[in-house]
Structures are given as structure tokens and as C-alpha cells.
Amino acid sequence: MRKNRIGKQERQQQYTILALDDDRIMTETLQSYFENSGFRVDIENDPYAAIERVRRGQYDILLLDFLMDPICGDEVVAQIRAFNQELFIILLTGHKSMAPPIRTIRELDIQGYYEKSDRFDQLELLVESCVKSIDQMRTIRKYRDGLQDILDSTPLLYQLQPLSGLLQVVLDQIRRMLPDASACVYLGGVPSMEIPPVYQGIGRYESNLCLAREWYLKLADQEYVPAQRNMAERQLVLPLYNEHHQIEGIFLLDLPDGFPEHGLTLLEVYAKQVAAAISNITLHLLVNQKNEALNQAYAKLRDNYLEMIQAIRALVDAKDIYTRGHSDRVSYFADLVAQALGKDEAYRERIRVAGLFHDIGKIGTADQLLNKQSRLTAEEYEEIQLHPQRGSEILSAVSTFRPIAPIVECHHERFDGRGYPNGLSGEDIPEESRIISVVDAFDAMTSDRLYRSSIGIERAKEELKNGRGTQFDPRIVDVFLTILHEYDRVQEKIAWTYATIPQDSSSPQLP
Template identity: 50%
Template sequence: MRKHQKVVDITNSYSILALDDDPTMTLTLQTYFQRSGYHVDVENDPYKAIERVRNGHYDILLLDFLMTPICGDQVVEQIRSFNQDLFIILLTGHKSMAPPIKTIRDLEIQGYYEKSDRFDQLELLVESCIKSIKQMRTIQNYQKGLTKITEDMPRIYGLRERKEIADKLLQTAKDLMDGQSVYLALRRESLLDQSAVEPDEPYFVRSMGEAPSLEEVIQLSERVLRQEAVQEDGDWVVAPIVNEKEIIGSLGVRIEGAPQYYQRQLLGIFARQASSAIWNGMLQRLLIEKNEELVKANNILRENYTQIISAMRLLVDTKDIYTRGHSDRVAYYAARIAREMGKDQAFCEQLHVAGLFHDIGKIGVPDNILLKDGRLTEEEYAKIKEHPAAGAKILSSLTRFQPIVPIIRAHHERIDGKGYPDGLRGTQIPLEARIIAVADSYDAMTSNRRYRSSLGEEKAVKELIAGKGSQFDGELVDWFLRVLQDKETLKKDLAGLED
């Protein structure tokens, strides 16, 4: 007789249902296999046995072939209609009455046993089934674990805060290993941001369940640092956390009993994924912090840029009381035309700045010419005509204003090529400069000057229309006329400029 205690260690988590219409036989089977450590239930009614399988959980069914009111093959056929995983061993006391091999194969019966006074052969069949079930469970648990890793990692990658990432990793590891406690430890010097760790603490530690002591964490972490692989230490299973170059910490799970091979494999796989998530989170936080610093620096530069614009604009306007506010209005009209055309925000903002600076070159025009009441001489007019090129030269020395230099230089060019300073024509003239030409001329005509009074809106519009195709881009004149139709908005916005 084989020694039953040899198989106890692999049987206590498996259950057997013994079915035979002979109560003595089922009792004998129950007694024998319970001594070997199995959980065994018995049933003498085939129909009740089918329902027990349907509503309960059994790993192995031992059943007699010849029974009443239905035989064993009929029982198996009904069970297979709803359960494909149950391992089945068919018993018979009459070799001549055994089911044909085809029936055994078709019904996926795992074993066949001829009844005798000894159960050694049957026990071997049961042990063989247990090994297969164990392998199947391992595969299923491994697949289940991989599925959990696959499902959880995208959500973890979406997190940014270190504690959030750590807590989600801990929960996944705990669920994955059916653990009692879990910890994550990262070496202080490996962190890109060490603000969350006290200066005298060597590790950043987060835990779930019964937290290990810092000394215990250090001991466990140092072990994986030396071995560079999943390690077992008492109740703990510990995996290394790595970045691209080195081990930076450890992930440990305390479990009940010795870990199975697939659990070690899963923890190793998960730890590698966790390493990527942790490193990715650190890089993302660093990028966010650096981006915030850049935004602050850019805001300061933008504020300085705005102050420079205001100061330089005032330099132009204070030269002549009659042109004060002209640059603001030209910038406003030009940006309104661009928005009416459907241009994007960046285009409109750049055009607005160009409008503010379009006459910056007049800083270099002598006051006796710029402020002259009467008609200018040819020499004086030639000096005035230098201001687009002079303005472009002034702004070209400032990096932030480089994009608007061609606009400033070309804002007095004409569509027919008779403008200045370069005699550009048509689309040779930048679109922004063509827009400013329309806005500049309109505001000049509708403003009071030393040498004349305002022409008024109606006459100014007629002049713009008359200049279509010669002085002005005709399409841009039409766009501006649409802007002028919104009189209420114009009145409100222009009043705001004066404030």
C-alpha cells in the first residue's frame, strides 16, 4: 500500500465528488481519499450529482459507469453541456461492460479505472489529474495576472503625482500577488525631485497593509540591489525597480506561504512595468516644473516686451500732439481687418504690434519737418519718406521684433509699385503691410492734422475705394468696409483706446 501522506501537500486545495448508486462504494472512496488529504463529497443519485456539479465547485468527478436510472456516460454528457473543465474518471466493475474508447474521447473523460480491492491505480489517476489541474490553474492565474497588469498600467501611466503612482502600483501588486502587505522603496539619490524625502532618509517609502520598518525595507532593498532579480526573504517576495542604468529601489509583497513560480514571474514583469511608470512620472513632473519655469520667464519677457512697446509708441506719439493715438488706432483697425478675414490669434497679435510700431522711424525725422504747418519741400518730403526704412532698421536690432521688420519697411508700398522705399508691387508686399496701409490711410484721413482738418468717414471711404488696385489691395479695402459697418463696436473700442 502506498503511503498516503506523500500526496497530502498537493491535495488539500482540491475537491472530489464521488458518484455511485452503491452507497458502500462511495463511502469507501470518500474514506480512502480523505486519508490522502482530499476534500471528498459523495452522491448516489446521478441527477442530484449533476446539480451539485452545476451549483458547486469540484475539480474531479469519480463516477460509476453502470448506474440507475442513467449510466455514467449520460451523466458526463449532461455535465459537459455546461462544464468543460471538470476532470472525470470513469469506474466500472465489469471490464466487458466498459464504454468504448470513442465515447471516452468524445466526452473528454480523463481516466478509466476497473474497480478492485486496491485503489493504488485510481490514486495515480487522481494524482495525474491533480497535476494537470495545477498546471491549468497556474496558466490561468498567470494569464489573469498578465491581464491585470495590461489593464492597470495605462491608468498608472496617466498619473503624474508620485504618491498617486506609488499607491496605484501598491494596490495592483497586492491584488496581483494576493498579498497581505506591500511596499515600494526608491533610493533618495535616484529621485529627480527629492523634496518629498527627508534629508536624513535614504529611501522614499510608501506601503499598504502592515508597513515594514525602515530597517526592514533597507535590508530587503539591499538584497535585490546585490542579486538584481526577484528574491524571497521570509514572508516577503521582493523585485528590483530599475531605470535605464541601475536599480533604484524595490517592490516587496508579503504573502502567506511560499510563492509559486508564476507569482515570482508576474511580480518580476510587473516590477519592470512599474519601473517604467515611476521613471516616466518623474520625467513628466520634471518637464511640467521646467515648463512652469519657462512660462513664468516668458511672462516676464512678455511683460517687458509690452513695456518696451508702450515706451517706444509714446516716443512716436509725443513728437506730435496731432498724431497722438494714431498708432493705437492703426493697430486696432489692422487687427480687426485680420480677424474679419479669419486669421488666427498669432497673426492678429503680430499685426497689432506692427501697427503700433509702423511709424517708429519718425523718431529720426527732425521736428521742424515733422511739425511743419505748411506744405513740405521735396527735400523735406524725401526725409519723411525715409521713416519706413529707418523704422525697420531700429527694430532689426531687437530680436523680439524681427518678424515685423519687413512689415514696417513695406507699409508705404503701393499695389501699383509706385510706393516707397523699395517700389514693391502686388503680392511682393507682405499681407500685413498691405493691411496696415489701408488702416493707416483711413485713420490719417479721419484725424485732424496741423495742415488740415479731418476729411470725415464718408470721404475717407470714397478715397479708399478710389485707391483700390492702385494704392491699396482691393480685397483688403472690402474687408475693412465690413469692419466699418459695425459702428457700435468701433465706437466702444475706440473710446477704450482713448482711455
């Protein structure tokens, strides 16, 4: 019994009481009684001085008389509550009839009321009840502060970093919580992703991974296992599981003497945060690996795509040697217009390819018709007019080129609706087709063909102006004419596309 009494007194030394009464004998009596019970007690007889002591000091409990001079206890409490909401207050009175109303006690958050007598046992019970509440508040505060530490460290855990960097962040956080701690984290690695095991430790675990690895191997083949608390050896083993309850690693910690139960719970919460961060980094590594594989696959597809473009372009050029290089120039000019219009890279890529393939439908046109030097008949011209639709059908058969099929099909439509093959007009014609229509006509006019020589740059410009609003989209003509202000510089970049074309004085003309 005596041992329990001593333990209780030692614990109560953690709490400080301020006793306030304008009767000095009363305050000294309270001081003597509660100091014998193990509390630290200060006394004060001046209400205003007591308020300042509470403001400056660290008191847990205030015992004060209700009837005092120059101000009563309820006024003292009101002034204290203006700056201190946590102090536990017990109000004393020698006259039951003079006690403050219950509403005042509630409004001022007064924890207890005691009617003075020769015995203090009832008052001591009230004080001990306050002590229990203070203990609970301290535990809640520690729990809250611990949770705040975990929340504060969470952004560091979820940074994109190597797993070794994450483990360093974890152990640094443990050092802040427990400066002399021995702890380690062991991650088993992911062989399928070529991620090796990772280990870091502090204290006695700094270079000794055997125990952590043993725990990992022990738990690896088991179902989900909660934290292992070996309190005899003051050791906490926290398995780190991903969201599928698959073990990723072990968090091992030696606990100091007197480590509180709520601290164990906080460490378990922290371990779950660590496990989630490990999963996040592992997922990021997996995504990076998949992205790298996709990038390699895309690069190969891109190479195949470009090879296919070159092969088809060569096929078109071989079909009609007199238009060799024409498709390259149409592609280049169309891209310049798209760039001037502020189009994105996907749009520009689409129109570049469409420019290269705009005459691919001529593959289905007879060689003798393409190379005919005399005037074409109406029937032969109708056959030539089929090449946009044939080109669209050819490209639609290959999924990679399907998006450019409508562009190729409509590149001979006219802005006024008198073109072919569908008689579309205005903005019903795809914008890419309207661009190709302008640059295709310009290159045709400025290139030497079997049936005629180039008409020259200046005359070609005039023809484009004359076709504004009828054959061509006027906005696109204006943009292209602006580009042609630097035609000499542009022509230097595409000089390789020009070839020597045989000349014939009796060149035929299209009807």
C-alpha cells in the first residue's frame, strides 16, 4: 500500500496547482494538504496577481474562492478564459447560497464546484478527476502531435525518388521521433522488374541486415500478418504490405523503455504510410519501364511507318517521272502554311503525309494516260479525276494512314463547290485539303511538265489571287502568298526535289 502511495505521489508531481483565496490561512492550508498528496502548489491572495501568474506560468489546476475582494471568482475565471482555455478550474465557496448559477459555471467552463468544509477529501476527489482529464488531454495532444509529424513527413515520403532515398527519409523521421533509436527497413525487391533488395539501418542495425531479412523471409510465405510486438526484447516488427496484402518489406525498431502504447499505434500508422509510398515508387518504376518499352516499340513502328512512306512515295514517283519531287514540295509547302496558321505538331504531321500521298491514286491510272503527250479526251480526263477517290481507298486500307484518307480524297474540291469528286464547298472541305489544293496548284504551275513549261513564280501568284474565293480558300491563299515573299530562301531548302524534265514543243494541255 505504501509503495502505491509513493508511486501516486511521484505521478502527481507532474501537476501544478495554483490556489487563490483572499484568506491567506485558507491558501496555506490548501498548499499544505495538496503538497502532502504529491502535488506542486503555488498560492496567491490577490486575484489580479493570480491572473498574471496564470498568464506567465504553466499551471494545470486552479483552486479559487468565489467571494473575493476586489473581484469575485467568476470575474477572475472570465479574464483567464480570454487567454487560456485549457486550465482546469475548481470553484470554492463557504456559503452554498452564494454559489454562482449553474449557467455561469457552464459558460466559464468551470470543471468543479466545492463547498468549503473542515475536510478536503471531496475536494481531493475533484482534483484527481481533473488529473485524469489532464492525462487524457496530454495523451490526445501527444497523439495529435505524433499524427501531425506523420502528416508533415508524408509529402517527403511521396516524392519521386529511388527506394534508397525513401528509406533514408523514413530513418531520418525515426531519428526525429526517437533520437537514440535503432531501426532498419528491408525491402525484398521485385525480381520481375529487376529491382534488387534494398536495406538501410541506424543504430545497431546500421550494417546488420540479417534479423530484418530473417523476419522478411519468415513472413513472406504467410497470409497478412499484423505488427509483431516483442515487448520482452522491446522490439517492434512492422510488415510493409502493398494494397494487395503482398509483403514488400520489413520495418524493424527497438523501442526505448517506457515507450507509450499510443506511440506504438502511431508507428503502425506511419508504417502504413511508408508501405503506400513504397508501392507508389514501385508503380512509378513499373510505369517508367512500360513507357520505355512502349517508346522503343513506338520508335520501331515510327521507323516502319517512315519506311512505308518512302516506299509508297518511290512507287508514285516511278509511276510518273514528270511529277517526281512534286509530292515532296506539296508536303513541304503545306507544312509551312499549317505552321503559319499556328497548327500543332499532330496536324502538321498529318498534312505532311497527306501532301506526300495526295497523288497516290494515280497508281491506278494507266501509264499511257499519264504520259500521253496529246490532248486528253473528255473520257480520259474523267479517268484522271478518279485519282483522289482511288487514293482515299488505298490509304483507308491501312489503319496508320486512315486519318489522312479524307484529306487526299478532297484535295481537288473547289471552294465554290465546282470541284471533284464530291462537289464540296467552303468549310465542308477539310481544311488540310484546302491547304493542299493551293500549294498543289502553285507547284504544278511553277514546275516543268511533259505538256508545258513552268509559267513562273509571279504569274503563278496572280493565278492564285484570281482563284481566291472560287477555286481556293481566300484565307489560305493570303497566308501562302505571305510565305512566298521569301520564295528564294524556301526554294533553296527544296532544291533537291527538282529534276530535269524533257521538253516537248508540242506539249498537250488538259481540257
